[in-house]
Amino acid sequence: MDVTFLGVNNMFTEIMMVGGLFWSATYVLIIWRGFKDKTFGMPMAALCANISWEAIFAFVTTHGAPQLYVNYVWFGLDAVIVIQFLKYGRKEFPSISGWQFYAVFALGLSVAIPMILTVNYEMDDSAGAYAAFGQNLMMSVLFVTMMMNRRGVEGQSFYIALFKMIGTGLSSLAFYQFRPSTQDSVLLPLLFVSIFAFDLIYTVVVYRKCREYGTPLRRL
Numbered sequence: 001m002d003v004t005f006l007g008v009n010n011m012f013t014e015i016m017m018v019g020g021l022f023w024s025a026t027y028v029l030i031i032w033r034g035f036k037d038k039t040f041g042m043p044m045a046a047l048c049a050n051i052s053w054e055a056i057f058a059f060v061t062t063h064g065a066p067q068l069y070v071n072y073v074w075f076g077l078d079a080v081i082v083i084q085f086l087k088y089g090r091k092e093f094p095s096i097s098g099w100q101f102y103a104v105f106a107l108g109l110s111v112a113i114p115m116i117l118t119v120n121y122e123m124d125d126s127a128g129a130y131a132a133f134g135q136n137l138m139m140s141v142l143f144v145t146m147m148m149n150r151r152g153v154e155g156q157s158f159y160i161a162l163f164k165m166i167g168t169g170l171s172s173l174a175f176y177q178f179r180p181s182t183q184d185s186v187l188l189p190l191l192f193v194s195i196f197a198f199d200l201i202y203t204v205v206v207y208r209k210c211r212e213y214g215t216p217l218r219r220l
Helices: 003-037 044-060 067-092 098-122 129-149 158-178 187-212
Strands: none
Touching (some): 098 129, 158 187
């Protein structure tokens, strides 16, 4: 067996696991702030795509260990964020009725699941990288939009923004450095750079909002 190949695989897994820890911390902090502030901390479309990806790769087209166990953890954490969204999100959409609010969320899930499955099939991507980084870009844009539309930093914190940026940045680095198919792709590197740019903008926006409203940066 090629020792070099084993070393590359180990490096890829190690970086991905560290990135996964930062993403797990992001989810935990979103849940913490959501309950503290009685609001949701992830935009609806991003949440639909996120939990759909995790459900698919935890229970349908499963990854190998240790990523599979990470997917289980992420799915569980995202399920709590879904509960928070359904519990607290209604008040942030006063222009629609209750049944419309829940129907739109259900529609989002019904679109996200087949969309991810067909992207994986179309791109012949059993790892789900194209779908993951594509929806990550959407998520990064939506986080910026959500923060710009909110008056304060309810449901968010500087550490949420920072950990999200580090987690996705490490995952992008792992794929770019240790997956040859990524280096041959034009789309994935573009996604990596775009996600980092919007995550940086999001972090700056949260920082400025904290300063504007007198919210301590160290607040979790």
